[in-house]
Amino acid sequence: MSENHSHGADPADPADLAQGIAEAVALRNSCLSLLEKGEYDRAEPILAESVAMLRSLAALDPHAVGPQLGLGLKPLAALAVAGSNYGRARQLATEALPLLRQGVTERPSQYVASLSRVLWYLAESLCQVGEPEPALPLLDEAIELVDHPGFAPDPVVAALLSDVRLAVDLREVVLFRCLRTRLEALQRLHRTDEALIAALEAVDVGRLLAQRAPDRYSPLMARVLTRLALMHEQSDGPAAGAFRQESLPYWYAAAVHQRERLGPDPQAAPQMLRFALIKELMPFGLELVRLGRGPEALPSAREAVDLARALAAENPDKWQSVFETCQKHLAGLEHRPW
Template sequence: MSEEIPGAQPLPAPAGVSDTARAAFDRSARLVFAGRYEEALTATEETAALFRGPAPGGRPANRETAAALAYVLVLRCEALAKLGRWDECLRTASEAVDLGRGQAVTAPFTAPLGATLLGLGTALWGLGRPQEAVAVTRESVDLHRQLARADHAYRPQLANALNQLGVVLSRLGRHAEALDVSKESVALFRRLAAADQATHTHGLAQAVNNLARRQSARDQHRRALRSIQEAVALYRRLAAANPAVHRRDLAMALGNAARMHSGRADSLAAVAEAVAILEELDRSEPGVHGGLFADSLSLHAAALADLGRFREAAEVTTRAVAMMREQAAINPVARRGDLAVALSFHARVRAEGGLDLAAGLAAATEAVALMRVLAAEIPALYAPSLAEAVALESRLRAVAPPADTA
C-alpha cells in the first residue's frame, strides 16, 4: 500500500456539447481533483446523464458527445478508486472502454480511449488482477505515445501512463522493466514541471515516489533514499498548499522513507509522522484510508522492534492485523498480500520479543498459507516472502508452547 496507481491527469473540456453539459463536466472535474470524491460521484452521475440523452440507457448523439461521456466515466472511476469501491470502478471503466472500442481510433477518440484504458488498468490493479492491468495499461501507453508525438500537450498523459505501468509491472515482480518505465516517467515529469511547476509537481511527486520503490527493489538503496527524500519534500509542499488532497500522499511517501532510511531513529520518526497523519484522516473519513493505515502501522511496529521496543510493537501489530483483515474482507483478492505481510510483522515482533509465542505461530502459519497461494500465482514477487515466512514459522514452532488440546 505504500505506492498507489497514479490518479487521472486533468482532462480536456469536451467539444461539441451544450454549455450546460460543459459546465457540469467542469464541476465534476474540479470536485475530483479537489479530493471531494463523494460529491464527485453525484456530479459525474448527473453529468453522464446529460451526455447519454433522455432515453433510459441512451447512447450519446454523436462522436464528440461519446468522447465527452468517456471522459466523465474516467473521472467517476477515479473517485470510486479513491473511495476503494473497486467493483463499481471496474464496471464504470469497462463501460468507458466499450465506448472507445466502438469507435474508430482516430480523433476525437484516441485520447479518450487512452484515458479509459488507464482507468480500466486502475480498476484491475485495485481488484488484484495485475496481469490484466499490465495489458490494458501498456495499450494506454502506446496510444499516449502516439498522441504525444503528434502533440506535446499529451506528454502529461504519457508520463502518467508510464508511471502506472511501472506500478503494475512491479506487482508481477518484473522489477527491471518497471524501473525503466518509471525512469522515463520521472524524466518526462521533470521537463513538464520545469515548464509549469504548479500543474505538474503532483505528477512528479507520484513518479519519484514510485521510482524510489523500483530502485529499492533493484537494490539501488542510495538512489532509492535520494528519490524518496525528494518525493517527501515535494509532497510536503503540496500538503502545505492543499492538505485535504495531499496529506494522504505525504503519509504514503513517509512510509516509504521509513523503509529506506538506514538509521533506525530516522525510520521511526518518518513512520510515526505517517501514522499521526493517518490517525487524523481516519477520524474524519473512517475506513477510506484503511489499507494504507494498516500498512503504516506494520511499518511503525517494525521500527519499534528494531529499537528493541517489543511490547509497544506488539500492540501496534495487533491493531494493524485487525485493520488489514477488515480490508481483506472488503477486497479479498487484492489485499491477500497486504494481509500476509501484516501477519508476518505480527509474528516477527512476537518471535523477536519472546511475547505470546503461540499467537505469533498462529499468525506465521496463516501468513505462510496466504503466501503459498500468492507465490504459485506470481513467483517472482512472492517466492522470497514465502521463504521468509516459512523460516519464521519454523522458528516459532520450535519455541512456542504446545497448543492446548484439552
C-alpha cells in the same frame, strides 16, 4: 486505438492527435474500477495498451503527448511497486518523470500530484534494490511538491474512487509514503538519528490516515511502528515494546481487510490479493512472537501457508519461494517450546 489511427489519417494533425489521446486516456480510465478491486492482472494489459497508444502518438508530437504519456506510465509503475518488481518500476518511473515535469510547467493542477507519486515510486524502487543515496533527493522533491498550490488529485480518478478513499487527504498519503521510504533509506545509510526523526514524523501522519481510512492505511502504519520498535530494541526496550504493542491492532486490521477483499472463496481471488494477505499475516505473527505471545501466532502462520501452497501450485515459478518462506516460519513456531 481506432483503425483510423493505425492505418489512415496522420495523427500529427491536431484534431486527429486529440482524438488519439482521448481514446488512450479513455482506455486507461476504463480499468480504474479493476484497480480499486485489486484485479491487477486484468488491469495491467489495459494500461499497457493505453501506454502503447500514447507512445505511438508521442513519437509524432512529443510535446503535445508527453505529459499524458507520463500519466499513463504512473499506474504501471504503481503496479510494479505493488508487485515488488522494482526493476520495472524504476524503468517506468524514470521514463515518466521528465514527461510529468513538463506537464507541471504547463498545467500544475493536472500533474503535480502525479509527479510527486512517481518520484516516490522511483525512490522506493531505488531503496529496495540497495541504492538509498539517490533516493533521498527524489523524496525531498516529492515532499516539497506536497505543499505546491497546484497539488490536486486527478478529477477523473477522484470521481471514481470510493468514499473512504476520498475522505483521505492525498497530500498526507504522499507525505506518509515518502517519510516511510526516507526512514528506510536513512537506515540503510546508517544515519540513525535522521531515520528516527523521519519515523516519528511518519507515525504522526500515519495515525491520522489510519483513523480516517483504517482498511487502507493500517498496513503502512503497522510497518512503520514495527520499524520504530526495531530501532529502539537495543537502546530502549520499553519504548520498543510500546511501539510493538501499538502495531498489533494495525496488523490485525490489515489482515481483516485483506480477508474481506478475497471474498467468500479466497482461493478463487486474484493471486496478488492472496499474496497481499500473506504479507499482513506473516509480520503480524512475528510481532506476536516478539511480544512473547507465540502460540497466538500459529493460526495466522497456518493461514499464510495454506494461501501460499495454493499460489505455488498455480504458478510455481512465481510463488514457490513464498510458500517455502511461510512453511519455514510455521515450522519454527510449531517446534518452539512455548
